[in-house]
Amino acid sequence: MIGRRRSGPIAMLGALLALYLAIPLVAFLIRLAGSDNRGFTESGLLDAARTSAISATISATIVTVLGVPLAHWMAHSHGTLRRVVNVLVQLPLALPPVMSGIVLVYLVGPYTWLGERFDGHLTESVAGVVIAQTFVASPFLIIAARSAFEAIDPQLEDVAATLGHRPLSRFIRVDLRIAAPAIRAGLLLTWLRALGEYGATVLLSYHPYTLPVFTYVQFSSTGIPTTQAPTAIALGVAAIVLLLAGFRLPRTVRERLRRSAPEVVATRPSAAQAHPVAFDIDTHVGGFHLQVAHSAKSPRIAVLGASGAGKSILLRSLAGLLGSGVGSVRLGDVELSGTAVEDRQLGYVPQQHGLFPDRTAWEQATFGIHADPGVAAWWLQRLQLDGLQDRLPQQLSGGQRQRVVIAAALAGVPRLLLLDEPFSALDYPVRQELTALVRRLQQQDSLATVLVTHDPVEAAMLADELLVIADGRLAQAGTVREVFDAPASPAVARLIGLTNVRDGLIADDGCVLSDGVRIRTDASLPDGSAVTWCVRPEFVRASAKGEHEVTVTDVADLGSRLLLDLEWSSGLNLQAHQAISSAGPSWPEVGSTLRVDLDPAGISVWPSGGTPAEDRPVADPFGVVHDPL
Numbered sequence: 001m002i003g004r005r006r007s008g009p010i011a012m013l014g015a016l017l018a019l020y021l022a023i024p025l026v027a028f029l030i031r032l033a034g035s036d037n038r039g040f041t042e043s044g045l046l047d048a049a050r051t052s053a054i055s056a057t058i059s060a061t062i063v064t065v066l067g068v069p070l071a072h073w074m075a076h077s078h079g080t081l082r083r084v085v086n087v088l089v090q091l092p093l094a095l096p097p098v099m100s101g102i103v104l105v106y107l108v109g110p111y112t113w114l115g116e117r118f119d120g121h122l123t124e125s126v127a128g129v130v131i132a133q134t135f136v137a138s139p140f141l142i143i144a145a146r147s148a149f150e151a152i153d154p155q156l157e158d159v160a161a162t163l164g165h166r167p168l169s170r171f172i173r174v175d176l177r178i179a180a181p182a183i184r185a186g187l188l189l190t191w192l193r194a195l196g197e198y199g200a201t202v203l204l205s206y207h208p209y210t211l212p213v214f215t216y217v218q219f220s221s222t223g224i225p226t227t228q229a230p231t232a233i234a235l236g237v238a239a240i241v242l243l244l245a246g247f248r249l250p251r252t253v254r255e256r257l258r259r260s261a262p263e264v265v266a267t268r269p270s271a272a273q274a275h276p277v278a279f280d281i282d283t284h285v286g287g288f289h290l291q292v293a294h295s296a297k298s299p300r301i302a303v304l305g306a307s308g309a310g311k312s313i314l315l316r317s318l319a320g321l322l323g324s325g326v327g328s329v330r331l332g333d334v335e336l337s338g339t340a341v342e343d344r345q346l347g348y349v350p351q352q353h354g355l356f357p358d359r360t361a362w363e364q365a366t367f368g369i370h371a372d373p374g375v376a377a378w379w380l381q382r383l384q385l386d387g388l389q390d391r392l393p394q395q396l397s398g399g400q401r402q403r404v405v406i407a408a409a410l411a412g413v414p415r416l417l418l419l420d421e422p423f424s425a426l427d428y429p430v431r432q433e434l435t436a437l438v439r440r441l442q443q444q445d446s447l448a449t450v451l452v453t454h455d456p457v458e459a460a461m462l463a464d465e466l467l468v469i470a471d472g473r474l475a476q477a478g479t480v481r482e483v484f485d486a487p488a489s490p491a492v493a494r495l496i497g498l499t500n501v502r503d504g505l506i507a508d509d510g511c512v513l514s515d516g517v518r519i520r521t522d523a524s525l526p527d528g529s530a531v532t533w534c535v536r537p538e539f540v541r542a543s544a545k546g547e548h549e550v551t552v553t554d555v556a557d558l559g560s561r562l563l564l565d566l567e568w569s570s571g572l573n574l575q576a577h578q579a580i581s582s583a584g585p586s587w588p589e590v591g592s593t594l595r596v597d598l599d600p601a602g603i604s605v606w607p608s609g610g611t612p613a614e615d616r617p618v619a620d621p622f623g624v625v626h627d628p629l
């Protein structure tokens with residue numbers, strides 16, 4: 001591997017600080033090696049070390065037990081209370097420890113309410129040491145744990161919830177497990193900080209001596225030589241603990257320790273009838289208002305919409321991830337609205353990041369509360385994941401990862417599979433392969449699905465029924481054929497991939513006048529109406545006796561056909577598709593002129609800002625909506 005060159009001046013600056021940190025330690029170690037009286041035999045040294053170790057261990061335990069839940073709450077909360085708690089948690093870092101001690105005296109000092117309850121034993125005791133250390137050291141663990149919890153992708157929580165895991169189970173089996181390395185490092189730093197605590201301790205509990213207090217006493221009474229022993233002990237312990245904090249078993253050892261997937265007989269899930277979904281959702285997320293109702297006739301529907309239209313919020317509402325107050329959701333005869341997300345038995349496949357980072361493919365597939373190992377094995381086979389069961393997510397390709405998420409969702413035999421742009425992060429061949437695979441599952445395994453997508457081809461492949469949403473409202477619903485044949489508005493036309501959408505005016509002869517060109521249509525709208533119209537590119541046909549003369553401004557070879565950019569002398573621009581075979585050996589050249597006809601059967605006309613015109617074009621969605629290379 002070729003090492004990346006580090007910038008000289010920047011490396012020098014870093015090296016200076018590293019030297020500054022190292023030189024005093026080296027100087028101390030040289031002095032220690034050559035010293036006659038290091039203080040190792042001083043009485044009280046071991047007692048002080050023991051007091052520090054015990055009290056630091058108690059403090060670190062208290063901070064862990066209380067601090068991890070606090071950090072988890074902070075990572076998932078917003079608002080004023082969270083900001084106040086955040087400041088409180090960090091204050092001990094900013095407050096000089098001596099002043100922290102003064103603050104604590106007001107709480108547990110012998111003459112305070114609390115101090116009197118404990119007969120003054122909360123100071124000048126190990127309890128006092130623990131109180132001082134806990135106060136000063138707690139930020140280290142809380143901040144480390146909070147940052148680790150915040151870094152966990154919230155979609156993992158969603159996936160775990162839809163797999164049936166309740167909040168406590170998600171906390172333990174998802175969040176704690178992923179945040180464990182950071183929490184372990186934070187815990188060790190907390191313990192170290194508690195061990196080295198001096199300022200607050202000396203005020204609250206001068207006796208019994210901790211190691212730092214003992215060191216100061218030695219320094220004041222006998223001078224610096226006898227402080228070498230406690231300093232050396234503290235340094236040694238710190239070095240060991242810091243090494244432990246960053247320790248990770250080598251990868252080969254970790255792989256050997258990881259349990260292999262058991263031999264399980266694959267069991268085909270019993271075929272359940274796929275039911276269509278019906279919903280009436282009305283919810284606000286932040287400033288976004290989603291209000292969509294639909295009663296599907298088919299168990300396979302797709303939700304199509306532009307980015308930000310509200311597709312994911314709709315899917316999360318159906319899953320129950322936004323609570324039950326968002327509206328009604330029914331699957332066949334089963335009302336799901338009052339059912340918690342964990343009990344809805346719906347599979348959920350998010351856009352990406354749906355895998356738990358430290359679980360193998362087999363562990364992911366069997367993670368669901370209702371997952372049946374036999375069914376999980378069956379889906380892993382069916383999704384062509386044989387032999388990959390023991391791989392971690394980072395050892396799988398993007399397509400394999402998405403198949404594992406689907407297997408995990410299906411292993412619990414869900415009533416409905418919710419797919420949120422499941423293949424959008426994948427490259428084109430893998431998308432095609434997975435789309436075909438899911439289509440087979442829908443047909444052969446009676447899989448009920450709701451697919452969210454912005455790709456009309458994917459929608460047409462994986463659904464019988466299309467819902468087009470825009471700005472949180474239903475723009476059109478119907479069978480795939482109905483929507484593709486008759487887009488309800490220019491916006492829907494654009495969403496299903498039509499590009500030739502232009503403005504115009506109805507002329508006195510009923511034609512649309514657009515950029516100085518008369519377009520014959522079958523629409524019957526009042527003379528002078530402002531309209532938006534659209535012609536499908538394959539309905540712009542080259543013909544020797546064509547009505548319009550145009551100039552070819554661009555020719556793109558799309559593999560199976562040509563995409564021509566055409567320009568009228570008056571300025572109108574349209575795109576046309578031409579089959580490669582009909583183009584023959586002499587393709588239109590850029591700059592050449594061509595005669596074309598615009599077939600009224602492929603033209604839609606909408607009154608501007610009004611309801612759609614009556615006539616609708618008929619075309620094959622696969623021929624017009626996509627330009628696969």
Ligand SMILES: Nc1ncnc2c1ncn2[C@@H]1O[C@H](COP(=O)(O)OP(=O)(O)OP(=O)(O)O)[C@@H](O)[C@H]1O
Nearest residue numbers: 285286287288305306307308309310311312313314
């Ligand atoms: N937690 C949130 N707080 C505030 N606004 C949100 C939140 N989640 C989503 N939104 C907003 O709601 C709108 C719809 O979001 P949604 O994720 O449903 O869009 P989408 O149609 O799925 O888009 P995309 O295709 O880009 O994923 C967006 O404008 C988004 O910014």
